[in-house]
Amino acid sequence: MRFAHAVFFLTGLLLPVASFAGAQKYEPLSASVRASLSNAIADQAPPRTSFSDTIEAVDWMTEMSLRLEKRIPNPDSRLEFLRTVHYEATRAGLDPQLVLGLIQVESGFKKYAVSSAGARGFMQVMPFWVKLIGRNDDNLFHLRTNLRYGCTILRFYLDIERGDLYRALGRYNGSLGKPKYPNLVRGAWQAQWAYAKKKRELPTPTQ
Numbered sequence: 001m002r003f004a005h006a007v008f009f010l011t012g013l014l015l016p017v018a019s020f021a022g023a024q025k026y027e028p029l030s031a032s033v034r035a036s037l038s039n040a041i042a043d044q045a046p047p048r049t050s051f052s053d054t055i056e057a058v059d060w061m062t063e064m065s066l067r068l069e070k071r072i073p074n075p076d077s078r079l080e081f082l083r084t085v086h087y088e089a090t091r092a093g094l095d096p097q098l099v100l101g102l103i104q105v106e107s108g109f110k111k112y113a114v115s116s117a118g119a120r121g122f123m124q125v126m127p128f129w130v131k132l133i134g135r136n137d138d139n140l141f142h143l144r145t146n147l148r149y150g151c152t153i154l155r156f157y158l159d160i161e162r163g164d165l166y167r168a169l170g171r172y173n174g175s176l177g178k179p180k181y182p183n184l185v186r187g188a189w190q191a192q193w194a195y196a197k198k199k200r201e202l203p204t205p206t207q
Contacts, residue, residue: 023117023174024126024153038133040092040152050090059198060086064100067192071109081122084147092151094158098165099123099151101189102172105181112141117174123150 029037051057064082065075072078085103089096106124107113119126120140129149130138140146157168169185170176 023115023119023124024129024172025174025176026126026128026132029132034133037152037156038135040155041133041135041138041148050087056197060096060195063195064193068109081143084144088144088147088151092155094151094154095189097193097195098185098189099147099154100193101185101187102150102154102169104188104192105184106173111143111146121146121150123147125149125153129153 049057051060061079061082065078068078068082072081085099086096089099103109103122106119107122109122111122113122113124114120115124117126122143123146125140125146127140130136130140138145138149140149154168154172157171158165161167161171166182167176169182170178173181175181
C-alpha cells in the first residue's frame with residue numbers, strides 16, 4: 001500500500017491525461033446513509049459565494065478561465081461552469097482544483113459525455129445514484145446537478161476511506177486498488193489546475 005501511495009504522489013505528473021471515465025460501483029447503503037446523501041443533494045438554495053472575498057474570487061476566476069478557454073470557448077458558459085465548480089467543491093469540503101482535475105480525466109470537460117458504462121456528464125455520475133437517493137427526476141446532464149452529485153459522491157467516498165484520497169478516487173472511478181486513475185487525476189490536478197493564492201502587500205502605514 002505504501003508503494004501504491006508513492007506511485008500516486010510521485011508519478012502522477014508523468015502520465016498522459018485523457019478522458020478515462022469509469023463507473024462508480026453500486027454498493028448497498030443503509031437507510032441513514034441514503035437519507036444523508038439525499039439531503040446533501042436536495043439543498044437547492046441559490047448558490048452563495050464560496051470565496052472569502054471579492055479579490056480572491058476575481059483572481060481565481062481569471063486564472064482558471066484562461067486555463068479553461070480552449071476547452072470551453074464560450075466565456076459566459078466558462079464562468080458559470082467555474083463558479084459552480086468552486087461552489088459545489090467548497091460546499092462538499094473538496095479542493096476545487098482537485099475537482100477540475102477529476103473532470104478533465106473523467107469527461108474532458110464535455111457536458112454531455114456518456115461512458116460505455118453509462119456514466120453521465122462532466123463528473124461522469126452513474127445513473128443508479130438518482131434512484132438510490134430517491135430523486136428520480138434529477139437530470140445528470142444539468143450543470144449544477146451533475147457537479148452536486150459528483151462532489152457529494154467523492155466526499156462520501158473520502159469519508160468511507162477516512163480521508164485517503166488515493167482509495168477514494170479509486171472508488172469514484174470503480175477501479176479501487178488500481179493506480180492508473182488516481183495517478184491521472186493527481187497529474188491533472190498538479191500539472192493543469194494547481195493554484196496558489198496571490199500574496200498582496202499591505203499598505204505601509206502613514207506617519
